[in-house]
Amino acid sequence: MLEYISNVFASFKTRLAFLIATRYLKALGYQNISSDIKDKSILFSFDKDKVAILNMDHDMLGYSIEATVVFSADVLSLKTISDLCNLTFMYRCSCSGVRPAADDRVRLNLAYHLGDSLSVSNIGLGMTYVNKCLATLELYLSERIARSDKDMYDLSMFESIDLTGFNPQDTGERKEFIFGSWEAYANAIREEYATFTNHPYAADALSKIEACKLFEERNKIPLSEVGTWLLDDLILGRQLRELSKTNYGIN
Secondary structure, eight states: OHHHHHHHHHHHHHHHHHHHHHHHHHHTTOEEEEEETTTTEEEEEETTTEEEEEEOOOTTTOEEEEEEEEEEGGGOSHHHHHHHHHHHHHTTOEEOOOEEETTTEEEEEEEEEEESSOOHHHHHHHHHHHHHHHHHHHHHHHHHHHHHOOSOOOOGGGTTOOOTTOOHHHHHHHIIIIISSHHHHHHHHHHHTTTSSSOHHHHHHHHHHHHHHHHHHHHTSOHHHHHHHHHHHHHHHHHHHHHHHHOOOOO
């Protein structure tokens, strides 16, 4: 009997919490509010066609507002994810890892934590940060796509580069996340091989670093954003040049 009464009271308390939270959301002007008591969440729409979730499962980490960002997998790279995480953190939000979505897209979730209690003011403040965060991420991704959407990059600096073992994506990421600049990357190579005279690996590595530096300067895009496709373009370009030496067009 006591267990039954306890369960009834717990159910009433939960429904009351959902009712109060729904009233808070309505007071803030949000629409299409849908409660899922079993999932411990309340879905609502904002800013025309955007949706967010008020996570009511507060026992461990407190309440939170969560939203999902979906974008093209074509721009996926360590640099992109790092930038998205930094921008999310800037707006006092946290974000998940990347997971697959439909139609060659990926998604990540972001959350703003409200604490152990709900009020109109802290939900409103949380949505202010979530809105600003989403707007900034949207702007970043739009600019990211625009930067990489080029028919042809200037690849002339790689004409004399040996492509054997060359990984431009890895090279760009090492510069971005380990050394911080091409100069520091080159200095690290020189220091590592300082006791060797004209070491072939050092000379090859330094020539590739210089070519990568010129690529970024001329094309105005970080190598860490396009390195994966760059290598394919380099290989294809060389194959086409070899074919042109042995094939003749007929006018």
